[in-house]
Amino acid sequence: MIVKLKNKPSITGYACVGGKEEHKGPLGSKLDFYDETDRFDKETWEKSESEMQRRCFNILLSKKEIKPTDVDILIAGDLINQCSSSNYGLVDYETPYLGIYGACSTAAEGLGIAAILCDGGYAERAAVVTSSHFCSAERQFRYPLEYGSQRTPTSQHTATAAGAFTVERAQSGAYISEVMFGITNDAGIKDANNMGAAMAPAAVDSLTRYFKESGKKPQDFDLILTGDLGLEGHRIVTDFMDQLGYDMRGVFDDCGLMIYERSRKDMHAGGSGCGCSAFALAASVIPDIICGKFKDVLFIGTGALLSQASVLQGESIPSVAHVVRIRHREDIQ
Amino acid sequence: MIVKLKNKPSITGYACVGGKEEHKGPLGSKLDFYDETDRFDKETWEKSESEMQRRCFNILLSKKEIKPTDVDILIAGDLINQCSSSNYGLVDYETPYLGIYGACSTAAEGLGIAAILCDGGYAERAAVVTSSHFCSAERQFRYPLEYGSQRTPTSQHTATAAGAFTVERAQSGAYISEVMFGITNDAGIKDANNMGAAMAPAAVDSLTRYFKESGKKPQDFDLILTGDLGLEGHRIVTDFMDQLGYDMRGVFDDCGLMIYERSRKDMHAGGSGCGCSAFALAASVIPDIICGKFKDVLFIGTGALLSQASVLQGESIPSVAHVVRIRHREDIQ
Numbered sequence: 001m002i003v004k005l006k007n008k009p010s011i012t013g014y015a016c017v018g019g020k021e022e023h024k025g026p027l028g029s030k031l032d033f034y035d036e037t038d039r040f041d042k043e044t045w046e047k048s049e050s051e052m053q054r055r056c057f058n059i060l061l062s063k064k065e066i067k068p069t070d071v072d073i074l075i076a077g078d079l080i081n082q083c084s085s086s087n088y089g090l091v092d093y094e095t096p097y098l099g100i101y102g103a104c105s106t107a108a109e110g111l112g113i114a115a116i117l118c119d120g121g122y123a124e125r126a127a128v129v130t131s132s133h134f135c136s137a138e139r140q141f142r143y144p145l146e147y148g149s150q151r152t153p154t155s156q157h158t159a160t161a162a163g164a165f166t167v168e169r170a171q172s173g174a175y176i177s178e179v180m181f182g183i184t185n186d187a188g189i190k191d192a193n194n195m196g197a198a199m200a201p202a203a204v205d206s207l208t209r210y211f212k213e214s215g216k217k218p219q220d221f222d223l224i225l226t227g228d229l230g231l232e233g234h235r236i237v238t239d240f241m242d243q244l245g246y247d248m249r250g251v252f253d254d255c256g257l258m259i260y261e262r263s264r265k266d267m268h269a270g271g272s273g274c275g276c277s278a279f280a281l282a283a284s285v286i287p288d289i290i291c292g293k294f295k296d297v298l299f300i301g302t303g304a305l306l307s308q309a310s311v312l313q314g315e316s317i318p319s320v321a322h323v324v325r326i327r328h329r330e331d332i333q
Numbered sequence: 334m335i336v337k338l339k340n341k342p343s344i345t346g347y348a349c350v351g352g353k354e355e356h357k358g359p360l361g362s363k364l365d366f367y368d369e370t371d372r373f374d375k376e377t378w379e380k381s382e383s384e385m386q387r388r389c390f391n392i393l394l395s396k397k398e399i400k401p402t403d404v405d406i407l408i409a410g411d412l413i414n415q416c417s418s419s420n421y422g423l424v425d426y427e428t429p430y431l432g433i434y435g436a437c438s439t440a441a442e443g444l445g446i447a448a449i450l451c452d453g454g455y456a457e458r459a460a461v462v463t464s465s466h467f468c469s470a471e472r473q474f475r476y477p478l479e480y481g482s483q484r485t486p487t488s489q490h491t492a493t494a495a496g497a498f499t500v501e502r503a504q505s506g507a508y509i510s511e512v513m514f515g516i517t518n519d520a521g522i523k524d525a526n527n528m529g530a531a532m533a534p535a536a537v538d539s540l541t542r543y544f545k546e547s548g549k550k551p552q553d554f555d556l557i558l559t560g561d562l563g564l565e566g567h568r569i570v571t572d573f574m575d576q577l578g579y580d581m582r583g584v585f586d587d588c589g590l591m592i593y594e595r596s597r598k599d600m601h602a603g604g605s606g607c608g609c610s611a612f613a614l615a616a617s618v619i620p621d622i623i624c625g626k627f628k629d630v631l632f633i634g635t636g637a638l639l640s641q642a643s644v645l646q647g648e649s650i651p652s653v654a655h656v657v658r659i660r661h662r663e664d665i666q
Contacts, residue, residue: 001405001429003455044646072334073514080640081414083434087517087638091651096334096514098442099434099638099653101416109431113446120453122336181406181429184420305420305432307413313377318424320432 002213003179008329009118010172011111011165012125015060016282017052018275019134019160021267025260030283031161032059038135038160046080046088049133049162053078053089056162057129064166068093071166072123075114077106078131078274079158080140085131095127104199104228105182106130107163107278108301108322114167115176115324124168131162132273141192141308154194156230156272159259163278165286173290173332178214180323182206184305187319192311195272196233196256199302202319203229204240206300210323211246218248222294225285226321227277227301228256230270255280277301286326295328335546336512341662342451343505344444344498345458348393349615350385351608352467352493354600358593363616364494365392371468371493379413379421382466382495386411386422389495390462397499401426404499405456408447410439411464411607412491413473418464428460437532437561438515439463440496440611441634441655447500448509448657457501464495465606474525474641487527489563489605492592496611498619506623506665511547511658515539517638519651525644528605529566529589532635535652536562537573539633543656544579551581555627558618559654560610560634561589563603588613610634619659628661 018031019038028034033055035041040051053076061068068074074093076086077100086099102109110128117123135145137158143149167176187201203226211217218224218241229237234254241248255277256270281299288294305318351364352371361367366388368374373384386409394401401407407426409419410433419432435442443461450456468478470491476482500509520534536559544550551557551574562570567587574581588610589603614632621627634657639650 001456046642046646047648077434079415081642082412082436082638082640084638084640084643087651088643088648091517091519091638094516097517097653098446098514099436101410101432101434103415103432113431116453116455117449120449120455122449122453123334181431183427184424184430186424305415305417305424307415307417309379309414310417310421313379315380315421318420320430 005115005119005177007119007169008175009115009167009169010175011286012168012170012172013060013064013166014282014286015056015063015164016279017056017162018279022159022161022259027259027283045133045135049085049131049136050089052162053085053129053131056164057090060164068095071095071125071127073098073117073126075100075110075126076129077101079103079137102320103303103305104272104274105301105303105320105322106274108299108324111324112179112181112322115179118167118169126167127164129164130274130278132158132275134158134160137273151268152193153268154232155268156195156256156270157267158273159271159276159279161275161279163275163282171332173329174286174326175329176324177327178325180210182321184318184320186316188316190316192306194232195304196230196269197236198304198317199229199319200233200236202321203237203300203302206321206323207241208244218246218251221251221296221298223297224248224252225297225299226254228272229254229302230256230272232269289326289328292328297326299324299326338448338452338510340452340502341508342448342500342502343508344619345501345503345505346393346397346499347615347619348389348396348497349612350389350495351612355492355494355592360592360616378466378468382418382464382469383422385495386418386462386464389497390423393497401428404428404458404460406431406450406459408433408443408459409462410434412436412470435653436636436638437605437607438634438636438653438655439607441632441657444657445512445655448512451500451502459500462497463607463611465491465608467491467493470606484601485526486601487565488601489528489589489603490600491606492604492609492612494608494612496608496615504665506662507619507659508662509657510660513543513656515654517651517653519649521649523649525639527565528637529563529602530569531637531650532562532652533566533569535654536570536633536635539654539656540574541577551579551584554584554629554631556630557581557585558630558632559587561605562587562635563589563605565602622659622661625661630659632657632659
């Protein structure tokens with residue numbers, strides 16, 4: 001079901017923080033802050049990720065010149081067990097806190113909820129914060145880095161990045177006109193090193209449901225942007241959509257393909273993680289919508305809902321994809 | 334900030350499923366289904382918990398005589414890493430899915446979001462599902478059961494239970510009139526066997542903020558019900574509130590104290606977990622509001638936002654408490 005938002009809730013602020021590899025990438029110069037060591041002055045990777053979220057939210061507040069108490073609701077989540085990067089990173093703020101879990105779709109889920117809350121007048125200003133960290137994610141989902149495991153060609157590099165946004169009814173050049181939450185999907189993929197294939201069916205499902213219900217087609221958008229399908233997932237979605245009669249070529253990109261140089265073999269199939277799409281949105285896509293380069297963008301946050309235990313217990317990987325339509329507002333620059 | 338809901342979004346359906354100990358307790362006869370083995374026909378505790386959620390949601394749908402596609406949005410979460418009990422338990426339903434993480438406050442967080450979505454017309458019917466399982470939680474947060482660790486007097490017994498609710502604008506005898514999301518709080522407690530003490534400061538913070546903003550006092554309610562503070566947390570909150578000038582005696586209860594016989598020493602400080610408050614609400618509190626035994630209930634879902642890694646890394650335990658005010662509707666029985 002597409003939720004239509006009548007009051008043009010807008011993305012009025014954005015910030016992004018990243019690590020060394022993200023700074024090297026095509027969007028690196030747009031980072032508000034980066035740490036060459038990926039450690040953010042902390043002694044464990046989990047604490048580093050929390051600190052990265054904290055700094056990102058701080059920078060957002062500074063850029064907006066607002067205090068934590070000027071935010072009615074803070075919506076946050078991440079990949080780490082019990083969403084502890086968010087819980088610990090954001091614990092010191094005097095802002096009501098809503099924890100969400102959508103794996104790598106968290107930025108889309110958060111923006112969707114924030115937009116609805118502001119549209120309905122349930123919040124004047126909401127903030128969305130999310131992050132991922134390569135080192136904490138590898139240790140948790142696969143192997144500790146010290147093990148030096150060989151990565152497969154389909155594997156993706158979890159972005160060391162955090163993104164933060166404010167959403168309000170106040171006028172800005174980028175507003176959220178529609179939200180459609182995804183239906184979970186399990187296509188039977190069991191390979192924890194092929195998140196793109198696991199998430200592609202959810203993206204196809206959400207895209208086709210969106211196009212059917214709205215009557216729109218891919219070419220009606222300047223950009224259709226998935227969160228972190230990477231090379232493998234991007235190809236699968238392009239092929240599947242083509243078979244279903246939707247030609248995605250020319251308008252379809254993926255945040256996981258935007259944040260690292262595509263020529264880099266060591267990034268394998270591209271970026272992933274909650275921080276991947278949040279970083280790409282804050283560094284590039286939202287500013288491009290605000291300035292009018294893109295008029296109408298369909299953002300599909302994709303998430304693989306696995307855990308280490310579920311993979312070890314032989315279960316396949318469910319996934320979900322949430323759709324957020326973000327448009328340029330002609331009357332505001 | 335108290336969010337006031339004008340359109341009386343109502344809890345129109347409820348179901349609960351539990352395990353052996355929950356069936357033995359004072360609310361055991363109200364379970365829609367229970368499994369004496371706690372296994373729910375599955376070979377791992379994680380899969381058992383997923384299956385428990387699945388059955389609970391199925392029973393809710395049957396009781397309401399509706400299909401999964403009659404639900405606009407399914408809001409779910411649990412304690413297990415990456416919320417996998419919900420992700421796997423609810424993957425087969427054709428219902429848009431919103432994953433949330435609020436630890437043991439998940440039922441309150443879910444009901445709050447569902448009520449807002451229905452109040453604003455963003456969903457006609459929302460469902461909230463949550464669960465916890467003693468065996469999967471012990472293994473994940475503390476020790477596997479086989480280890481036979483000694484439990485401390487302040488430790489709580491994670492309820493093996495799931496609860497599910499429908500929320501709609503349709504008229505029913507129990508409606509949600511106000512929601513106030515909690516601010517995270519860290520009082521420095523580091524003992525993972527004393528969740529009551531870790532969560533009490535968040536409950537005190539949310540209660541005092543609610544009373545200050547609303548101008549109400551404890552005696553204005555028939556029942557003030559926290560989620561799972563247990564004996565220890567219930568005492569701390571009673572004392573703290575008393576010092577702050579709020580006399581909670583006579584109206585203050587806790588779901589963790591409702592679900593097991595208080596005389597049972599092996600349940601230590603009482604029940605806890607996402608399933609604890611969901612079970613108590615579905616088995617007893619919501620029916621009592623619908624029939625008019627309670628006219629006005631302040632429900633405060635409490636959550637300890639720790640992870641096993643955060644405790645092992647020496648961090649203290651942040652917590653959060655979300656307030657949901659549920660009232661009896663006089664014009665409907």
